[in-house]
Amino acid sequence: MHTHPHPHPHGHDIPGSRVFALGIALNLTFAIVELAAGGLVHSLALASDAVHNLGDVMAIAVAWGATRLARQAPTPRRTYGMRRGTILAALGNGVVLLLGVGALGWNALQRLAHPQPVPGGVMAAVAGVGIVVNGTTALLFRGGRADVNVRAAFLHMLADAAASAGVVAAGLVMMRTGAAWLDPSVSLAICAVIALGTWRLLAEALELAMDVVPRGIAPEEVEAFLCAQPGIAAVHDLHIWAMSTTESALTVHLVRPEGATSDAELERLQHELQRRFGIGHITIQTERGDADGGCRQADREVV
Numbered sequence: 128m129h130t131h132p133h134p135h136p137h138g139h140d141i142p143g144s145r146v147f148a149l150g151i152a153l154n155l156t157f158a159i160v161e162l163a164a165g166g167l168v169h170s171l172a173l174a175s176d177a178v179h180n181l182g183d184v185m186a187i188a189v190a191w192g193a194t195r196l197a198r199q200a201p202t203p204r205r206t207y208g209m210r211r212g213t214i215l216a217a218l219g220n221g222v223v224l225l226l227g228v229g230a231l232g233w234n235a236l237q238r239l240a241h242p243q244p245v246p247g248g249v250m251a252a253v254a255g256v257g258i259v260v261n262g263t264t265a266l267l268f269r270g271g272r273a274d275v276n277v278r279a280a281f282l283h284m285l286a287d288a289a290a291s292a293g294v295v296a297a298g299l300v301m302m303r304t305g306a307a308w309l310d311p312s313v314s315l316a317i318c319a320v321i322a323l324g325t326w327r328l329l330a331e332a333l334e335l336a337m338d339v340v341p342r343g344i345a346p347e348e349v350e351a352f353l354c355a356q357p358g359i360a361a362v363h364d365l366h367i368w369a370m371s372t373t374e375s376a377l378t379v380h381l382v383r384p385e386g387a388t389s390d391a392e393l394e395r396l397q398h399e400l401q402r403r404f405g406i407g408h409i410t411i412q413t414e415r416g417d418a419d420g421g422c423r424q425a426d427r428e429v430v
Contacts, residue, residue, distance in 0.1 A: 147191035150264045150284075154184045157260045164253045170245045171235050171314035172294045173253055178227050179290055179321055180257070183283040185220040187264075192216060193373050210371030214335045217372060221329035224321060232318040238311035245310045247301030250294055257291030286324070290317050338368040341375050344404050349377070352403065356396065358383050360416055364424040367406065376408040380424065382416035 158180035165173030192213060199208040265284035297313040300306065331342060340346050346367055353362045361382035370376050377400065381388070388396075393411060400406045414422055 144191070144195075146267050147187060147194075150187045150267050151184055151191070153260050153264055154180050154187065154287075157257060158184060161253055161257060164249065168246050168249050169243055170250050170310055171231065171238055172245075172297060172310045172317065173250060175231050175235070175314040175317040175321075176254060176257060176287075176290055176294050178224075178231060179287055179317055180261075181227075182220070182224045182321060182325070183261075183287055185224070186283045187268075189213060189216045189220060189372070190268075193371060197371060197373060207370055210374060213372040214332055214369065217328060217332035218336060221325050221332060224325045225329070228318045228321045228325065232315060232322075235311040235314040235318065239308060239315070242307035242311065244305070244307050245301065247298040247303075249298070250301065250310070251298030254291045254294035254298060258288050258295070261285070261288035261291060283324075286320070290320065293317070332372075335369040335372065340367045341369045344375060344406065349400070349404055349406075352399070353379060353381060353396075356381075358385050358388075360384055361425075363422065363426075364412075370408060374408065375404075375406045376410075377406045378410040378412075380412045380414055380422055383413050384416055386415065388413045 158177045161173050161180065162177035165171070165177060196209040196212050199210075201208045261284045265281055265288065268281040268284065293313055293316065297309045301309050335341065344367055346365065349367065350362050350365055353359060353365075359381050362379060363382070364378070364380040366378045368376055388411070396411065397409045400409055
């Protein structure tokens with residue numbers, strides 16, 4: 128017997144398209160302005176912060192895409208819809224960001240060896256605008272943090288505001304001291320922050336692409352929960368994987384010698400699995416566990 132619950136996104140928990148579009152427009156416009164200003168005054172700190180903002184534009188776009196793809200109806204050929212596209216998008220964004228950070232880091236190292244004067248006042252003014260833009264965008268996504276992608280975008284905006292604050296501080300110090308080495312040093316610090324966050328993103332996205340159990344779900348706890356259910360003698364062929372960056376799926380065989388599980392019991396199990404572990408798409412097969420007809424997938428080494 129199988130149960131196929133289909134969770135639907137809670138519209139009041141996820142920002143609407145206008146919020147995503149406004150967040151992208153604000154940050155993309157500011158990133159372009161900041162990148163141009165960095166080029167005009169030869170500030171690597173501004174250029175690095177601009178790349179950081181472009182990375183967050185990608186994060187917002189992925190979050191927006193995840194909410195839209197999650198609503199795509201399955202087809203005979205795409206039985207899960209387009210959900211998995213969000214994982215591929217996260218992989219692509221991570222690779223592009225690492226390439227950009229590598230180029231900026233190399234330039235910053237060269238500039239550190241040969242510092243050039245940079246107008247600290249311009250640095251501080253442009254980065255100050257960044258604090259306002261990033262803070263405003265974070266507030267736009269504050270109400271949708273129940274969604275993993277939206278929460279990531281929210282946290283990225285806060286991190287961007289902190290990075291901009293660092294550039295402002297460096298600019299003010301440069302105005303008073305003329306320490307040109309501060310510009311490439313701040314650039315390297317921002318590059319390190321981006322690289323660390325991007326590496327984590329890539330590692331998690333790669334795990335999801337390889338059908339590793341999503342982070343935050345402990346498979347041994349799921350198995351223990353199922354084994355503890357009344358009438359269940361054994362659990363095998365348990366698989367948990369990501370359908371997208373926001374949804375998880377589970378299939379499992381439950382050995383129940385007394386007979387099939389009722390629809391009401393299956394519905395209760397589905398509700399508990401979703402409440403306890405955040406798993407939304409669940410397929411359960413029950414078996415009697417007859418000695419002469421054992422399941423060939425009972426062995427843990429058999430997929």
